[in-house]
Amino acid sequence: MPRTTMRVPDPGWTDPDCPVARTLDLVGDRWSLLVIRDAMDGARSFTEFRRRTGIAGNILTDRLRKLTAHGVFAQRTAPSGRRQEYVLTDAGRDLFPVIVTLRQWGERHAFAPGEIHSTLVDRHGAPVPEIAPTSADGTLLDADTAHVRKVR
Known part of the structure; x- marks a missing residue:
């Protein structure tokens, strides 16, 4: 299976030549890592992430958008068919x-x-x-x- 590549170019890299810096630009804040941690532990919905982390809704929305735009999460319709859920992509599982x-x-x-x-x-x-x-x-x-x- 091919590796996931970054979907959104970012001209504002902290250090464009350093993989550590780019990774931190994408997932290096506390909330992003906690959301990823909880996804690895089975969380899928906005409500679950918010309940588990205590994160403010606006910050969670921002992190989920960023992580989805950069290919860490994918959105899909939940089995109930009523809402969207977030699932880790191959890139997300690689974390x-x-x-x-x-x-x-x-x-x-x-x-x-x-x-x-x-x-x-x-x-x-x-x-x-x-x-x-x-x-x-x-x-x-x-x-x-x-x-x-x-x-x-």
Whole structure:
């Protein structure tokens, strides 16, 4: 299946040559990531997103429009036929490892020892293993062992 490409060009990129900056321009605000998180957890309707996040309606409308315009969500008619729902596209589902990595970082660094928090588990109830980047030969990578190279 071909990769989803961005549908709406944006002349106002923070740093047009950097994939991290472009990604943050598209999904890097708190509300967008929480809406994406909730979609991965089964939310589909405006009402569900609003209830789960506590986001103001005007902000949610803005985020859903932006995420849909940029191919993270697609709109479809709900099974009831009465309203629209938002479903993650392939590009949206590709953000799963990003959400997992943010979650795992938060579990390590955003809670005091012993503080109660949620954790992500697989369908058998086992905690999801730590996500860690590796080189082609399987060696763990970190900020000291990887670098950026420009490509054309």
